[in-house]
Amino acid sequence: MHKPDEDQSFFDRERDKLAGEITTGFEELLSSSNILNRKLEEVLGMTRDYDPIANLWGCFHELMKGQKDVVSLEEQPLGLPGTGGHVVSSKQGGGGK
Template sequence: MEENTSFFEKERDRLTAEISSGFEELLSSSNNLNRKLEEVLGMTREYETIAALWQSFHELMRGHSDDGDVSAETEQQPHGLPGTGGHILTASKSGGLGAVQEEQQNS
């Protein structure tokens, strides 16, 4: 029966098989692409969750620093850390200790 098939029919069958193979490869590649895109979208959702967590932490810490600023304004005394030269030992300025405090605050 193959003897009766013309060159056109053989070439048509070969090209049809090649096109079909190409479509299968295209379908496989697009499925891989879709999986990768879903993975990327999933990762961005995870990052959004982490970013929201850090944002709430930042707002919480900013709220605490704002509260600290209000108390510092009412006390009218600068706050400092021990060992940095800004730490206030007493509130009175009498005697030798007051001179040390003024020197620490001015430096």
């Protein structure tokens, strides 16, 4: 049992006061840690929700990149008139009789 305040020495009173402050500090730290953990779990859960969307856009990007490669191999884009890259016809006509 604790002695009344006037019977305790200065050292005992200060020790009890500091122990109470430390206890309060640890309780606040524990509470803050729990809040931080909940927020981190929310963020991680939210990023998992975006994985299917990111995969879909990745597939779309690969599909479009593949389409661009096929088009560039099959057809060389014609330049604009006046830029020196414009080609009217690249086929040579067969010789008539």
